[in-house]
Amino acid sequence: xxxxxxxKRRVSPAARKLAMAVAIAAILLIWQCAxxxxxxxxxxxxxxxxxxxxxxxxTAEFRAILAGSMGRLGVGYGFALLFGxxxxxxxxxxxxxxxxxxxxxxxxxSIPSIAWVPLxxxxxxxxxxxxxxxxxxxxxFPAALSVMNATESVMQTHxxxxxxxxxxxxxxxxxxxxxxxxxxxxxxxxxxxxxxxxALISAEMLIGFGKGLGRSLAYAGETADMVGVMANILTIAIxxxxxxxxxxxxxxxxxxxxxYV
Amino acid sequence: MKFSRVLIPxxxxxxxxxxxxxxxxxxxxxxxxxxxxxxxxxxEGKFYAKQGLDVQLVEFKSGTDLIKAIVxxxxxxxxxxxxxxxSWSSRGADLKVVAGAQRGYHALVVRDDSGIKSxxxxxGHTLASQKEGSTADTVLRGVxxxxxxxxxSEVSILGVSPQVAVQSLVGKRVDAAFLFxxxxxxxxxxxxxxxxxxxxxxxxxPCMVTITSGKTLKDKKDLVWKSLDAQRDxxxxxxxxxxxxxxxxxxxxxxxxxxxxxxxxxVPREQVISKAIQTQTFSPALTAKDLSRMQEVADIMQAQGxxxxxxxxxxxxxxxxxxxWQHSRNL
Numbered sequence: 385x386x387x388x389x390x391x392k393r394r395v396s397p398a399a400r401k402l403a404m405a406v407a408i409a410a411i412l413l414i415w416q417c418a419x420x421x422x423x424x425x426x427x428x429x430x431x432x433x434x435x436x437x438x439x440x441x442x443t444a445e446f447r448a449i450l451a452g453s454m455g456r457l458g459v460g461y462g463f464a465l466l467f468g469x470x471x472x473x474x475x476x477x478x479x480x481x482x483x484x485x486x487x488x489x490x491x492x493x494s495i496p497s498i499a500w501v502p503l504x505x506x507x508x509x510x511x512x513x514x515x516x517x518x519x520x521x522x523x524x525f526p527a528a529l530s531v532m533n534a535t536e537s538v539m540q541t542h543x544x545x546x547x548x549x550x551x552x553x554x555x556x557x558x559x560x561x562x563x564x565x566x567x568x569x570x571x572x573x574x575x576x577x578x579x580x581x582x583a584l585i586s587a588e589m590l591i592g593f594g595k596g597l598g599r600s601l602a603y604a605g606e607t608a609d610m611v612g613v614m615a616n617i618l619t620i621a622i623x624x625x626x627x628x629x630x631x632x633x634x635x636x637x638x639x640x641x642x643x644y645v
Numbered sequence: 646m647k648f649s650r651v652l653i654p655x656x657x658x659x660x661x662x663x664x665x666x667x668x669x670x671x672x673x674x675x676x677x678x679x680x681x682x683x684x685x686x687x688x689e690g691k692f693y694a695k696q697g698l699d700v701q702l703v704e705f706k707s708g709t710d711l712i713k714a715i716v717x718x719x720x721x722x723x724x725x726x727x728x729x730x731x732s733w734s735s736r737g738a739d740l741k742v743v744a745g746a747q748r749g750y751h752a753l754v755v756r757d758d759s760g761i762k763s764x765x766x767x768x769g770h771t772l773a774s775q776k777e778g779s780t781a782d783t784v785l786r787g788v789x790x791x792x793x794x795x796x797x798s799e800v801s802i803l804g805v806s807p808q809v810a811v812q813s814l815v816g817k818r819v820d821a822a823f824l825f826x827x828x829x830x831x832x833x834x835x836x837x838x839x840x841x842x843x844x845x846x847x848x849x850x851p852c853m854v855t856i857t858s859g860k861t862l863k864d865k866k867d868l869v870w871k872s873l874d875a876q877r878d879x880x881x882x883x884x885x886x887x888x889x890x891x892x893x894x895x896x897x898x899x900x901x902x903x904x905x906x907x908x909x910x911x912v913p914r915e916q917v918i919s920k921a922i923q924t925q926t927f928s929p930a931l932t933a934k935d936l937s938r939m940q941e942v943a944d945i946m947q948a949q950g951x952x953x954x955x956x957x958x959x960x961x962x963x964x965x966x967x968x969x970w971q972h973s974r975n976l
Contacts, residue, residue, distance in 0.1 A: 425737035426716075506818055510771050510803050592777065592804050606709040606778030607951045608732040 404629075415614075428611045436615040445595075450619075452595035453584060456512060460519025461580040465573060467520070468527025472569075475528070476535020476561055477553065486532065489525050497522035497579075498586045505591070512594060515587040522583035523576035530572025534565035570636040577632060581624050597623075670701035671868050674711040674723030677704060678807050679826035679921050680747040680853040682894055683929075684724045687872075687879035689893040695878075696871040706806040707776045715740065715858055721865065722857040722872055726780025727962075728952075730856045731943050734965045735954045739859035741967040744873045745931040746880075749852030750845035750924060751781055752829035753789065757837040759820035764793035764842055771801040773810035773822040778951050780852055780942070785823050787945035788848050814838060827898050827921035834906040834917065845926070850942060851935040862967065870970050877929040877974070883922055891919035930976035936962060 395403070412430050419429035440446040475482035497518045504514035538561055546560045588598025597620055604612030673688070675681040684702065687693050693700040705711035708725035715723050716738045730740040755761040761770060767790070775781040782804065786797045803810075803819060807828045814822040815836040824832060832838050844850075855876065857869055883890045892915055899914035906912050928935075940962045946952035947960055954960050 423737060425733070506816065510801055510818065593801065603777050606776055608712075608729075608736045608738070609953070610736070 433614040436611050449595045449600050453597045457584050460516040464520040464523030468524050472528045472531025475532040493525040497583050518587040519580045519583045523580035526575040527572050530568045534568035538564045574632050670699045672701050672720045674703050674720045681724045683876045683879045685894045687875040692875035692878045696875045709776050709779050721861050727854045728780040732952050741862050742854045744855040745928045746853040748926045749850045752840045753842035754838050754840050755821040768799045770820040773803045773813045773819045776804040830921045850938040873970050880927040887919045887922040891915040930971050
């Protein structure tokens with residue numbers, strides 16, 4: 385019954401793709417309308433910007449920019465997931481630690497990670513490290529919270545059964561908690577990715593170190609290159625959508641298939 | 646009856662709105678550096694008021710931000726680096742350089758413990774400068790570093806506001822800073838830092854100019870010219886009576902009445918600022934020499950890729966310069 389209900393509420397994969405196409409078309413149309421009404425040095429049109437993105441893709445400079453941003457994102461996001469899952473699971477096992485961690489997260493996650501930049505610049509110097517830490521911080525909280533919430537909802541009967549069968553804490557973690565928290569962990573990871581991505585672009589815009597999409601966007605804005613600004617925004621949107629909808633969704637489907645088989 | 650009930654409030658609203666428009670202040674954008682002292686002095690010394698202008702000074706962190714407010718129509722004029730007008734006008738924005746202001750004085754100041762003795766030593770060090778794409782940054786990369794044979798990629802350049810640049814240098818976050826006045830003087834008074842290079846001595850160029858939009862110049866020419874008259878008077882005071890001018894503007898740069906120096910104890914802020922004023926050259930007029938230097942800077946920008954004309958032809962600085970005010974005042 386639950387399945388049939390959920391089936392009814394879901395749209396077919398084809399309809400989902402159509403919805404995505406409609407959304408993209410609507411965004412591009414609004415953009416193009418803005419371009420028609422504003423002077424072109426303020427708002428370039430969609431074809432011009434698409435042309436620039438295509439042209440940029442052929443240059444080694446642009447590929448270095450992409451590599452710089454993706455490298456920082458990978459390291460920052462990777463650390464956030466590692467620590468998020470670690471702390472989340474520890475919180476699931478140790479009741480008092482969970483409460484402490486939860487309270488800490490409530491206090492800390494209200495601070496936008498970008499607000500730490502001035503402090504990090506002094507502590508860590510001008511370079512990649514402060515950007516990566518800002519990304520990791522932004523992504524850590526949703527990852528840790530989702531894992532922790534999921535461990536709370538692990539069925540007590542499963543835990544007791546495993547204990548009775550003589551499972552060690554490590555077995556408990558690997559065989560009971562981790563599989564149970566997987567669906568929420570994936571959702572948390574997607575949420576964390578959104579945070580990490582936004583933090584990456586803002587930190588790069590603010591710190592302006594090395595090569596990166598955020599810095600390239602900021603520089604285009606400083607030099608009146610609005611085509612460059614829009615091309616960077618478009619690249620940011622396309623990349624984030626690709627990573628989220630293709631990469632993370634695929635992982636999610638794979639993991640959840642294993643869950644429901 | 647009904648119609649008048651709507652009409653009267655509507656008319657009243659319109660009258661009020663038009664009054665509000667009439668009372669709209671003349672907005673001048675500035676950056677908190679000595680290069681913009683003419684605008685600050687004209688405001689604090691009531692030179693604008695003497696011309697019958699109700700001026701509102703609006704502060705910006707960088708010329709690259711200020712120019713956006715002029716392009717967007719939120720500001721009437723601004724005193725900023727001309728490269729900003731060049732890059733936006735090359736894309737099609739209607740901007741005009743209507744008067745001179747100050748000839749670029751930018752000092753390279755280094756921490757004594759960094760071991761940097763010359764510009765060439767900057768390789769591998771961190772340097773605080775203005776935002777990427779600003780006039781100061783353009784000249785830093787295209788003249789200062791280039792002449793010393795240093796690639797910009799060999800130095801970690803941090804693009805920040807002049808205030809943050811000083812704080813970074815004093816707080817040991819960077820080894821060197823490319824500073825405006827009075828920040829360069831202040832840094833040397835309060836921290837163990839030394840000036841190793843001054844571009845005004847090596848390669849003087851008109852850094853700050855007065856910029857307005859073509860539309861403002863057309864619609865409010867009278868007001869723009871009055872503001873330029875006021876700024877000319879302010880420049881006269883700055884050049885001839887720096888002590889008097891310092892009294893007007895010192896609080897803009899040093900919050901406390903005195904500055905705690907490294908070697909000479911507490912020094913009154915007016916004294917520090919007066920000295921800083923005297924290191925500068927202000928001029929309300931743009932000379933032929935200034936114009937050719939501006940063209941040189943524009944060429945550097947084009948070579949750096951920061952300035953791109955739509956047809957790919959060389960950028961002509963003359964196309965944005967409007968010297969009618971200067972000529973009418975015989976400057």
